[in-house]
Amino acid sequence: MNTGTKRILFSIILIYIFHILSVAGFYSHVNLKSGFPILNDDYTIHYAHVEPTKAFFRDSFSLWGYDPYFNSGEPRNTVFDADAKAAEIVCLIFSFASSALVYNIYVLSIYLLAPLIFLWSLYNFGLKGWGAVAGFLFGTCYWWSYPSFRFNLAGQFAFIFVSYLTLLILSLFYRYVRTGAYRYIMLCGLIGGIALCVHILAPINIAVGAVVIYGLSFKKMSLKQHLGLFSCLVFILLVNSPWIIPFIRFYKMNNLSSIGWFFGEKNPFLFIDAYLLGGGIHRYLRLAILFAAVGGFVVWKKEKSPLFYPLAINSIILFIYVFFGSYSSLTFLQNPWRYEFEMNLFLLIPASVYITSIFGNGIMMKQKIISSITCIFLLICLFPVNALHAMKILLPSHRNERIIKYDRLSLAGNNGVEYSFEELPHNDIPPAAFELIDWIKNNTTNEGRIMLEDSCWQSRHAYWGSHIPGMFPQLTGREFIGGPIPQYFMIHHYASFQEGFFCGKYLEKYNEEELMKKIDQYNIKWIICFTPYSRDYFSKFNDNIFLLDRVEKFYIYEVDRKPDFFISGKGNVKATYNHIKLSDLPEGNDVIIKYHWLETLKTFPPRSVEMAPVDDDPVGFIKIKNVPKEIEIFNAY
Known part of the structure; x- marks a missing residue:
């Protein structure tokens, strides 16, 4: 190993040690042995799906089922949790351990792995040496910047992590079509199966880029390569079918369009406002990444790099999603703002190429000056202030600090009341x-x-x-x-x-x-x-x-009323996941109970289960005809 290689390796290790220490501070208020998951904002709702999943699996080896505990009964873990399946499955696999412990370690692992995944992606895209160091530095710092840092504070970590995973999948697919080595498409299948499980919107991140890579290489690929790609896609769908099938089945029961979301505005000039200087550092960061990325695309265009078209076109599509997604109900309901992170993650790759061109031979001084200015601008905007704040908490004098300021919101709201999603991850139950x-x-x-x-x-x-x-x-x-x-x-x-x-x-x-x-x-x-x-x-x-x-x-x-779960009839009710047991019923009569009907519900002994309309409830309640003295309602899948 020569001196240059040692320096490169040392730089990568140094950057990662910095990230590890920052994560240690960021996560320092999470007590792994407390028996509770991270409580901040959406972390709890992701975790709330875990125990029902384990109950359904114990009962029927399924990942979804009938939940009587919320909303007067519902099909649980079908649609709403499509961005949390990985956490559920990981906790299910490690059922022998505390769910909270497994969940907290799972989240910590995501934080630690994200920059390494980006480094692997850079290598697959051909960035080596100091280009890989620059990209690794930028990708690591970006994890600590807006919007990813805000997402991670608010418990919306799944999409941030899957953004790194999908970029890795695209890079492996790129190597597959370039080399024909089947290990790359096998890795695409394995990681793709995980990525879709982490977040259902994973394919959107890279769909266009993958299609462009495939289209440009279609004629050069052998029949075995085409079959390898087809097998990869089939594998991804098969391993996720236990939750994709119920998702499709019950998707018609969503009411996404009736909720007053705050995911964007119909403003054709929103992108101009987003890139105008002023306000939070995130505005400058957007511009710095864009400037450097444009320079990188110019370099690729001159070199006729095969990366130019797939990464440029995919970035443009993500740009359209971010700033014009509110015009389509389909993209609006996906929260188009989220794609800004993936877009900038894409742009950091050509940005790294452009920055490292400073050190290239035969580069004119004028170009080096421009590259140097762009590099300084990008480094200033990416400077990981949030990481330093997090690392500082490892010091005894700052150990009790729980609030961290990020770029967009102030440290405190009205009358000094702190915003919940500005609090560092913790699992302290008050x-x-x-x-x-x-x-x-x-x-x-x-x-x-x-x-x-x-x-x-x-x-x-x-x-x-x-x-x-x-x-x-x-x-x-x-x-x-x-x-x-x-x-x-x-x-x-x-x-x-x-x-x-x-x-x-x-x-x-x-x-x-x-x-x-x-x-x-x-x-x-x-x-x-x-x-x-x-x-x-x-x-x-x-x-x-x-x-x-x-x-x-x-x-x-x-x-002041006597509790009664019967609209028609009388008896006793005992409900738990997938089962509602009725006893002391009026034999031979029909009963209607105050639980939502579901088409998969059956009874033992067998009786007719129907939907009984009730006022303006959009689902209706369970009606059973000709009941015996005792009967059990169960989810028959």
């Missing part, structure tokens, strides 16, 4: 959370449901910066109207309660008779709310709704 959980376990029963007011960023994440209500069934054993997250895009979520919005309209739109009818319809016995709006509303119903207790900001009410 005493008030334990108190609320214990109150529910000790003062409620399974005879009735709890109407739980859910919270998101609009109400400043009332549940201590998390979506811990998604975990309440595992923590309390109760059923809820409200949760697991306010933006739960299934039609079953009509039976929900968030920030004063209950079953399709705000509380003030209900008179007392209408409210009590809805409460009876979903067998609600207790109400937990936190907004002044909801508290003021419920305080008016002194004859039917009584204030029982208060836990921190949460007011707990009891409804």
Whole structure:
């Protein structure tokens, strides 16, 4: 190994050690032995899918099933969790260990692997030596910059990680068509199967680039190479079919288009505003990456590099997604903003080529000056301030710091109240959370449901910066109207309660008779709310709704009604994942229970299961004809 190679290797190791130390600081408030997952924002909702998955698999070797605990019953783990399947499956594979421990290690592994995956991609695209060092430096620093850093703080880590994975897949596919070596297409299949499991939108990141590479090489590829590609795609779909099939089957039950998303605006000049200087450092960073990438594309064009067209065209498509995706309902509902990260990750490859051209022989001084200025601009914008802040927490004098400022939002909101997604990852359950959980376990029963007011960023994440209500069934054993997250895009979520919005309209739109009818319809016995709006509303119903207790900001009410899960008929009900057991039934009669109907539900002994329409509920309830004394409803898949 010569001196130059040693220096290159030393530089790569030094960059990665810096990343490891920064991750150690970033993750330092996560206690792996606490028994709880990371609680920040979306981390909890991803984790909330884990225990249901394990329950369904134990019951029927399936990854989805019928969940009676939320939304008056629903097909769980079918559509909403398509960006969290990998976490569920990893926890399922390691079922012998604590789910929270496995989940926290899984997230930590993602943080540690991302830059190495980018380095591997650079190597596959032909960047070696100092070009690889520059690219590795830029890719690592970009992980600590906006928008990836903001996504990781908010628990939206899956798309960030899959962006690195999909770039790696494209680079391996590039090597496959260039060399014909089958190990590359085998790696594409293996990593592609993982990537699709990490996030369902993975193919969009690289679809166009892959098609361009394939099209340019189509005539040169042998029949075996074409078959290798086909086998790769089939393998990816087959290994993911246990969750893709139910996703397709139940996708019609989503209500994505009816949710008031905030994913962009219909502004044809949005891209101009995004690249205008001023404001946060992210604006300058966008421009710096773009300048350097254009220079790299020029270099590739002059050299007639086979990378020019696939990476340039794919980057342009992602640019269109980011800044014009709001014009199409299909792309708008994917959150087009997210593709900015993948776009800039693509652009960092030609940017690295351009920056390293400074050291090339035969380059004119004028070009070197321009490259040097661009390099300095890019390095200033990419300078990993967030990584340094995270690393600083390893020092004893900064150990208790929990809030980290990133580029777009201020450190604190109104009256100094911190934004939840600015808090470093942690899994500390506050005493008030334990108190609320214990109150529910000790003062409620399974005879009735709890109407739980859910919270998101609009109400400043009332549940201590998390979506811990998604975990309440595992923590309390109760059923809820409200949760697991306010933006739960299934039609079953009509039976929900968030920030004063209950079953399709705000509380003030209900008179007392209408409210009590809805409460009876979903067998609600207790109400937990936190907004002044909801508290003021419920305080008016002194004859039917009584204030029982208060836990921190949460007011707990009891409804003066006898709990009953039957609309028609009578008996006892015991529900758990995939099963609803009915007993003491009026033999020979028909019964309707207050659980949502699903086409896959069957009974033992066999009886006819039908959908019974109920007011304006979009799903309808379960109706069983000619019931015996006892009967079990189960999910028959």
